[in-house]
Amino acid sequence: MVGREIERLIQLLSRLPGLGSRSARRAALHLVEKRDTLLLPLAEALAAAAEKVRTCSVCGNFDSVDPCTICGDPRRESTLLCVVEDVAALWALERSGCFRGRYHVLGGLLSALDGIGPDDLGLPRLAARIGEGAIAEVILATPATVEGQTTAHVVAEHLTPLGVKVSALAHGVPVGGALDYLDDGTISAAVKARRAL
Amino acid sequence: MVGREIERLIQLLSRLPGLGSRSARRAALHLVEKRDTLLLPLAEALAAAAEKVRTCSVCGNFDSVDPCTICGDPRRESTLLCVVEDVAALWALERSGCFRGRYHVLGGLLSALDGIGPDDLGLPRLAARIGEGAIAEVILATPATVEGQTTAHVVAEHLTPLGVKVSALAHGVPVGGALDYLDDGTISAAVKARRAL
Numbered sequence: 001m002v003g004r005e006i007e008r009l010i011q012l013l014s015r016l017p018g019l020g021s022r023s024a025r026r027a028a029l030h031l032v033e034k035r036d037t038l039l040l041p042l043a044e045a046l047a048a049a050a051e052k053v054r055t056c057s058v059c060g061n062f063d064s065v066d067p068c069t070i071c072g073d074p075r076r077e078s079t080l081l082c083v084v085e086d087v088a089a090l091w092a093l094e095r096s097g098c099f100r101g102r103y104h105v106l107g108g109l110l111s112a113l114d115g116i117g118p119d120d121l122g123l124p125r126l127a128a129r130i131g132e133g134a135i136a137e138v139i140l141a142t143p144a145t146v147e148g149q150t151t152a153h154v155v156a157e158h159l160t161p162l163g164v165k166v167s168a169l170a171h172g173v174p175v176g177g178a179l180d181y182l183d184d185g186t187i188s189a190a191v192k193a194r195r196a197l
Numbered sequence: 198m199v200g201r202e203i204e205r206l207i208q209l210l211s212r213l214p215g216l217g218s219r220s221a222r223r224a225a226l227h228l229v230e231k232r233d234t235l236l237l238p239l240a241e242a243l244a245a246a247a248e249k250v251r252t253c254s255v256c257g258n259f260d261s262v263d264p265c266t267i268c269g270d271p272r273r274e275s276t277l278l279c280v281v282e283d284v285a286a287l288w289a290l291e292r293s294g295c296f297r298g299r300y301h302v303l304g305g306l307l308s309a310l311d312g313i314g315p316d317d318l319g320l321p322r323l324a325a326r327i328g329e330g331a332i333a334e335v336i337l338a339t340p341a342t343v344e345g346q347t348t349a350h351v352v353a354e355h356l357t358p359l360g361v362k363v364s365a366l367a368h369g370v371p372v373g374g375a376l377d378y379l380d381d382g383t384i385s386a387a388v389k390a391r392r393a394l
């Protein structure tokens with residue numbers, strides 16, 4: 001019905017997260033309509049990203065330089081290290097602006113089902129970084145899911161023999177959250193971890 | 198925070214319909230993670246679309262050939278012509294599979310505010326096509342909005358002197374639609390246009 005080039009474009013766009021087949025069609029049409037202002041620039045940006053962007057060999061972040069901007073920034077705390085599941089989590093922490101240390105990107109979570117073990121998460125590399133001695137505290141920021149917390153436990157077990165302080169993000173009521181809309185697990189976690197006022 | 202290439206990619210992706218800044222970031226990450234299977238193929242598909250896809254000089258559809266596949270298909274009814282607002286509407290009609298005639302894409306709707314007049318909608322070109330004599334009926338399939346219906350009226354006024362039959366899509370209850378969820382305008386349209394059983 002439409003040309004082969006447009007079909008191919010729709011098919012690839014529909015593989016992006018957040019775009020179904022209908023929105024991929026709309027996006028493809030929008031791109032073809034905005035050939036010079038969007039389609040060509042996006043093609044160039046993708047080619048540039050493919051050429052330049054690489055995984056940081058120190059922390060696992062994506063950047064055009066290796067080590068990445070964060071690892072190479074001398075103003076960042078080198079005594080604090082935050083362990084995250086993936087680069088999306090790293091970016092979320094960076095956006096919050098609350099953390100000025102460095103990172104270790106696991107690149108996934110432990111999963112016996114998918115055959116993902118400690119080596120796949122770069123734990124030997126993490127242990128080697130800690131062995132260098134500059135890191136005083138490791139903050140585990142894996143997701144608050146069963147897999148995330150299991151992974152946090154295993155990472156903590158790997159790190160405690162190294163004599164480094166290990167901590168994890170607090171669980172509780174999200175800021176702005178009404179109790180009525182929260183799940184039971186979050187409410188019990190918030191009650192258990194209640195703080196004195 | 199992230200490399201210049203990724204920032205640029207996120208910025209361009211966020212201009213696609215259906216992708217906000219958050220989902221553009223997720224899409225960019227997904228692309229960088231799937232460099233060989235998605236990022237590079239998408240870059241190539243965009244470049245190919247930019248090079249090949251053009252507007253059909255007869256109907257205004259997008260295709261890699263001119264006249265487009267629909268205009269060039271001898272099996273399609275050449276006596277029926279459907280007037281649509283844009284290529285998205287043309288594709289929607291094609292997907293429904295209910296129309297086997299040819300098209301005229303207006304490329305917009307009449308709008309005094311935006312300075313869009315009859316010439317901008319290719320009405321002289323449409324009149325010329327009808328003047329060639331093969332077309333027996335023109336179906337107006339502009340949207341059922343104020344602008345869409347105003348445009349349909351003006352197009353009809355342009356075409357009736359040419360002696361061609363002009364029709365418009367029926368208004369009424371969408372198939373699968375419950376009355377309780379319909380707006381008043383649709384319900385009155387359906388009552389006015391009720392059919393004998």
